[in-house]
Amino acid sequence: MSDFGIGLEELDGGAIFEPAAKRVETSADERKRDKLIIVVKVFIFVLLLCGVLEILFYKFVIPSLGSPIVSVKGQGEYSASEIVDTLRPMNARTWFGFDVKAATSIIASVPGIDSVSVRKVFPNKIYVELKEREGVAMTFIERDERSVAVQIDRNGVIFPEYFGSNSNFDASSLPIISGLPVEHLGEGMRIPLKYRTLIEQIANIRAMPKNYFAAISEICVVPKDSGSFELVLIPVNAKIRVLADRALNEDALKYMMVVLDVVKSTEPDVSEIDLRYGSVSYRKR
Numbered sequence: 001m002s003d004f005g006i007g008l009e010e011l012d013g014g015a016i017f018e019p020a021a022k023r024v025e026t027s028a029d030e031r032k033r034d035k036l037i038i039v040v041k042v043f044i045f046v047l048l049l050c051g052v053l054e055i056l057f058y059k060f061v062i063p064s065l066g067s068p069i070v071s072v073k074g075q076g077e078y079s080a081s082e083i084v085d086t087l088r089p090m091n092a093r094t095w096f097g098f099d100v101k102a103a104t105s106i107i108a109s110v111p112g113i114d115s116v117s118v119r120k121v122f123p124n125k126i127y128v129e130l131k132e133r134e135g136v137a138m139t140f141i142e143r144d145e146r147s148v149a150v151q152i153d154r155n156g157v158i159f160p161e162y163f164g165s166n167s168n169f170d171a172s173s174l175p176i177i178s179g180l181p182v183e184h185l186g187e188g189m190r191i192p193l194k195y196r197t198l199i200e201q202i203a204n205i206r207a208m209p210k211n212y213f214a215a216i217s218e219i220c221v222v223p224k225d226s227g228s229f230e231l232v233l234i235p236v237n238a239k240i241r242v243l244a245d246r247a248l249n250e251d252a253l254k255y256m257m258v259v260l261d262v263v264k265s266t267e268p269d270v271s272e273i274d275l276r277y278g279s280v281s282y283r284k285r
Helices: 020-065 080-086 100-108 193-206 250-266
Strands: 069-073 113-121 125-132 135-143 146-153 158-160 216-223 229-235 241-244 270-274 281-284
Touching (some): 100 113, 100 125, 135 193, 193 216, 193 229, 250 270
Antiparallel strands (some): 113 125, 146 158, 270 281
């Protein structure tokens, strides 16, 4: 018969086993230990999650609730601070409250700005990329009962002669156009449609390696009864008027210079040269 007095059983073959009660107790301890490990793991995970959320909160949420940081690219005549100052009326106190469309409209309305793009990058960055206007000619408008010099860009838009705190514009680098009906136009407005072709012609000539307009002090626009216009070119250092067609191009200017050289050397009393209609005629004083 078996003896149960010592808590262990010995079976045939010498194997020794724990009693059933002991095995149940051990199994319960293991389950408690496993539960404790799971609780600890969950606790650590929650702590890590809270830490990550706190980092994200301070890195992204807090900055987006503060004043946005504006970065300006592409400015030349204007300084970055001048562009940022134009946005102050928006009173955007947070990144979320910054209106991209309104900002684009405000900056685009600045006379010296040709084009602009504005984009928001989370959490607090505003990127402004702009292109300033480039003048191809100068003219004059009326402001406060006085004549003011302004520039005209390739698209016929009028903008200030000098603009921006970084301006280093050289007025002598652009041809002067007189006779345009723009006296009462404001900065940011375009010259009448029929004169824009002339501006495009001047822009194309200025893009060439040779500075042809260095020999011309003024381009006069002379209206005709038909509603069209003609051009009168005033050469530098020569008291001669040159009547020209509306087609202003490199060949026409080269031809004018050749004729001027010939006339000044052979006919010093000439006051006017007519290059219209494919022929040359002149008038003496």
